[in-house]
Amino acid sequence: MQDDLWLLLLTGTEETLYMVALSTLLAILLGLPLGVTLVVTAPGHVLPVPTVHKFLGALINATRSFPFIILIVILLPLSRLLVGTTLGATAAVIPLAIGSAPFLARIIENCLKEVELGKVEAAIAMGAQPMEIVAKVLIPEATASLIRGLTLAIITITSFTATAGAIGAGGLGSLAIRYGYLRYRDDVMLATILTLIILVQGMQWLGNRVALAVEHRRYRFK
Amino acid sequence: MLTVRNLRKTFVTPQGSLEAIKDVSFQVEKGEIFGVIGFSGAGKSTLIRCLNRLEEPDSGQIFINGRDITLLAGQSLREARKKIGMIFQHFNLFDSRTVWKNISFPMEVARLPTREIAKRVEKLLEVVGLVDKADAYPAQLSGGQKQRVGIARALAMEPELLLIDEATSALDPLTTRSILKLLQDINRQSGVTVVLITHEMDVVRQICHRVAVMEEGRLVEMGDVQEVFNEPKSKTTQLFLQQMIFNSKENDKNSSSAGIERAFGARSGPCEGAVLIGEVNRYAG
Numbered sequence: 153m154q155d156d157l158w159l160l161l162l163t164g165t166e167e168t169l170y171m172v173a174l175s176t177l178l179a180i181l182l183g184l185p186l187g188v189t190l191v192v193t194a195p196g197h198v199l200p201v202p203t204v205h206k207f208l209g210a211l212i213n214a215t216r217s218f219p220f221i222i223l224i225v226i227l228l229p230l231s232r233l234l235v236g237t238t239l240g241a242t243a244a245v246i247p248l249a250i251g252s253a254p255f256l257a258r259i260i261e262n263c264l265k266e267v268e269l270g271k272v273e274a275a276i277a278m279g280a281q282p283m284e285i286v287a288k289v290l291i292p293e294a295t296a297s298l299i300r301g302l303t304l305a306i307i308t309i310t311s312f313t314a315t316a317g318a319i320g321a322g323g324l325g326s327l328a329i330r331y332g333y334l335r336y337r338d339d340v341m342l343a344t345i346l347t348l349i350i351l352v353q354g355m356q357w358l359g360n361r362v363a364l365a366v367e368h369r370r371y372r373f374k
Numbered sequence: 375m376l377t378v379r380n381l382r383k384t385f386v387t388p389q390g391s392l393e394a395i396k397d398v399s400f401q402v403e404k405g406e407i408f409g410v411i412g413f414s415g416a417g418k419s420t421l422i423r424c425l426n427r428l429e430e431p432d433s434g435q436i437f438i439n440g441r442d443i444t445l446l447a448g449q450s451l452r453e454a455r456k457k458i459g460m461i462f463q464h465f466n467l468f469d470s471r472t473v474w475k476n477i478s479f480p481m482e483v484a485r486l487p488t489r490e491i492a493k494r495v496e497k498l499l500e501v502v503g504l505v506d507k508a509d510a511y512p513a514q515l516s517g518g519q520k521q522r523v524g525i526a527r528a529l530a531m532e533p534e535l536l537l538i539d540e541a542t543s544a545l546d547p548l549t550t551r552s553i554l555k556l557l558q559d560i561n562r563q564s565g566v567t568v569v570l571i572t573h574e575m576d577v578v579r580q581i582c583h584r585v586a587v588m589e590e591g592r593l594v595e596m597g598d599v600q601e602v603f604n605e606p607k608s609k610t611t612q613l614f615l616q617q618m619i620f621n622s623k624e625n626d627k628n629s630s631s632a633g634i635e636r637a638f639g640a641r642s643g644p645c646e647g648a649v650l651i652g653e654v655n656r657y658a659g
């Protein structure tokens with residue numbers, strides 16, 4: 153154990169949280185419209201456009217079938233274009249967001265599909281427009297499961313940041329590689345892993361709490 | 375007020391096509407409570423869902439106050455729907471919204487001014503007797519209370535026509551009675567025209583003015599409730615009547631002190647009820 157450990161860990165955690173927060177935000181901005189469009193354009197839904205539905209589905213599948221590390225490499229030029237560099241946390245946010253948006257879109261799709269169609273029909277029968285049905289019925293009725301799905305996505309993004317760390321993104325992943333692995337610093341390796349475990353546990357705990365708080369169920373199995 | 379002419383609807387599924395509505399025509403006068411009764415699978419839900427185009431009819435016309443609903447699309451269809459209230463068997467309330475917010479939903483959609491919405495919600499809460507539940511969520515309500523919210527929500531836009539799909543089928547007999555009473559009071563006070571579908575004779579007897587009997591996608595009998603039940607012509611009506619007589623006999627049995635004994639005794643041989651139920655089952659599929 154050496155005295156630079158705490159500083160390294162602090163900077164690493166900070167960078168990881170920064171990457172996770174920013175890429176989650178961007179992933180929501182991309183994934184939410186994608187997920188919603190996927191749902192409402194499905195045959196028989198409120199805005200059926202089967203070609204759009206099929207195209208988006210194929211696009212999402214294609215993006216999701218890339219191994220994440222390959223996606224990062226492919227998207228490096230885009231990072232350079234948007235951020236000016238391919239190194240560091242900010243540069244990693246671009247592939248992180250693009251890589252996780254399709255995953256998030258699928259999660260959102262699943263959550264919105266879970267909303268009972270009877271509720272959608274009730275809204276249609278009251279003369280609601282498709283976008284009103286999305287904003288006032290589908291999303292509010294799915295809030296708890298959306299939060300659970302988002303928690304899942306955030307944790308996946310956290311593990312993505314560790315992968316991105318391996319090729320120069322910074323954060324806890326890069327710490328583990330650069331110090332723990334390349335410089336044989338077992339203390340850094342161990343501390344990094346422990347920190348990641350605590351982070352992920354914390355995220356899951358928080359996600360569960362928030363989901364439970366917004367839900368109005370009759371029986372609350374804790 | 376409502377005129378349905380030569381309505382047809384066929385469902386095409388990978389398993390084959392199914393003619394759910396076969397050339398149905400009827401008329402409902404303003405302020406009337408019109409019942410459609412039939413066994414499960416007769417096509418009742420499909421029929422009532424065609425009336426606000428939740429289901430797309432294949433052919434035929436549906437006139438509401440002289441306007442053909444089947445010709446509408448887009449915004450004009452949405453506007454027409456705002457004047458047609460619908461009540462569902464499984465309530466279809468919004469679980470993320472309070473009772474108050476459930477009732478205000480159709481008015482939000484219609485962009486009524488906030489004050490007008492508040493005024494109407496308060497009044498509707500009184501009408502359905504849920505003033506103290508305004509801030510409760512559907513999960514905190516009983517089935518009867520949920521349906522009262524469903525009724526208030528359906529009345530919010532002061533509809534000309536109220537469509538009721540088995541509103542009481544998920545409720546116990548006592549709650550059913552109170553919900554029917556509420557619907558009857560609303561009909562008397564507001565003069566709203568009601569189309570109600572049910573598989574329960576009691577519902578028809580309690581609140582309908584006229585009734586149509588539906589059998590395999592057709593209306594096989596229609597008329598005043600008394601008339602139809604006094605001189606049943608179709609097989610369906612006869613079965614419904616027999617079932618009702620059987621039910622009331624069962625009630626008598628259960629209320630008498632020898633009820634249990636007799637109920638056990640009935641096991642020894644095929645009783646009248648079992649035969650009837652068998653017949654009903656065969657018939658209803």
Ligand SMILES: Nc1ncnc2c1ncn2[C@@H]1O[C@H](COP(=O)(O)OP(=O)(O)O)[C@@H](O)[C@H]1O
Pocket residue numbers: 385386387392394412413414415416417418419420421
């Ligand atoms: N969306 C659908 N697709 C295929 N068949 C349907 C659909 N909806 C209803 N049906 C069929 O139409 C018939 C009438 O159904 P329904 O109107 O629900 O009857 P009821 O309300 O009288 O019980 C049934 O045989 C049912 O299986």
Ligand SMILES: [Mg+2]
Pocket residue numbers: 418419420540
């Ligand atoms: Mg039905």
